[in-house]
Amino acid sequence: xxxxxxxxxxxxxxxGASLELRCNYSYGAxxxxxxxxxxxxQGLQLLLKYFSGDxxxxxIKGFEAEFKRxxxxxxxRKPSVHWSDAAEYFCAVAPDPGANNLFxxxxxxxxxxx
Amino acid sequence: xxxxxxxxxxxxxxxxxxxTLQCAQDMNHNSMYWYRQDPGMGLRLIYYSASExxxxxxxxxxxYNVSRLNKREFSLRLESAAPSQTSVYFCAxxxxxxxxxTQYxxxxxxxxxx
Numbered sequence: 001x002x003x004x005x006x007x008x009x010x011x012x013x014x015x016g017a018s019l020e021l022r023c024n025y026s027y028g029a030x031x032x033x034x035x036x037x038x039x040x041x042q043g044l045q046l047l048l049k050y051f052s053g054d055x056x057x058x059x060i061k062g063f064e065a066e067f068k069r070x071x072x073x074x075x076x077r078k079p080s081v082h083w084s085d086a087a088e089y090f091c092a093v094a095p096d097p098g099a100n101n102l103f104x105x106x107x108x109x110x111x112x113x114x
Numbered sequence: 115x116x117x118x119x120x121x122x123x124x125x126x127x128x129x130x131x132x133x134t135l136q137c138a139q140d141m142n143h144n145s146m147y148w149y150r151q152d153p154g155m156g157l158r159l160i161y162y163s164a165s166e167x168x169x170x171x172x173x174x175x176x177x178y179n180v181s182r183l184n185k186r187e188f189s190l191r192l193e194s195a196a197p198s199q200t201s202v203y204f205c206a207x208x209x210x211x212x213x214x215x216t217q218y219x220x221x222x223x224x225x226x227x228x
Contacts, residue, residue: 004156032213043118043204043219044157051214090156094213101172102217104156 002027004093006105013081014113021076021108023091032094033074034102035065039087047089050074061085086112116140118220120205126226127195135190135223137205145208146188147172147217148180150201157204163188164211195227 005024013019025031032051036044048059055067065076074091091105121136139146144165149157149172159172161180169180177199179191188207192199202224206217 009154036219041221043221044206044217045219046216049216092157101159101162102157103173104158106154106156 002095002103004091004103004105006091006108008108009106010109010111012111012113015083016080019078019081019085019110021089021110023074023076023105025072025074025093027093027095030069033067034092034094035059035063035076036090036092037087038090044090047076081112083112083114086110118205118207118218120220120223122223123221124224126228128228129196131195132191132193133195135203136187137189137220138187139207139218140186141207141209141218142185143207143209144185145211146182147206147208148188148190149204149206150174151204152201160190197227199225200227201225
């Protein structure tokens with residue numbers, strides 16, 4: 001079945017530490033890939049997106065993500081986490097050419113400890 | 115420029131009651147979407163409107179109806195609310211019907227059905 005998997009429900013990191021959030025997808029064709037962030041009580045905000053080309057994409061707030069076709073993964077990274085990064089992070093996929101329905105993973109909640 | 119606005123922010127209904135969730139965007143976007151967010155399930159698409167005058171079912175349309183009132187507004191109606199519809203509802207808009215475009219989300223409506 002087609003799916004977007006975020007295997008980590010909750011991650012806790014210390015402020016200043018590096019971060020990697022995992023995302024795997026199982027759509028056959030090369031999908032378009034997105035990472036969104038949701039702060040408490042807020043809507044979702046786009047961090048970055050990948051369509052084609054360079055497999056390492058830069059986003060806002062110092063985040064980057066790497067697309068690995070062989071692993072069907074699109075992991076989100078940040079070299080040094082700030083307390084304000086505490087939020088929920090969603091990976092999303094737009095799998096069908098010509099359509100733009102997003103399919104979301106179940107999210108990873110990030111806690112940052114001082 | 116308010117972006118995507120949703121009303122109300124919170125609502126409590128009794129089983130069988132009806133209500134309409136309102137969504138408006140001021141970005142002159144063509145496409146609009148309604149999602150629901152449930153714990154552990156990420157966001158799921160209820161209905162979408164690729165352009166003014168068109169609406170289509172998403173992943174979980176049962177129990178809902180939508181109206182694309184004009185280019186700015188896209189409402190979601192629950193005709194006979196059920197406890198299973200307790201959720202957080204997000205509206206989103208997008209400039210064009212294209213996978214490359216970005217979806218912008220409203221702040222959400224938290225609905226409880228007793």
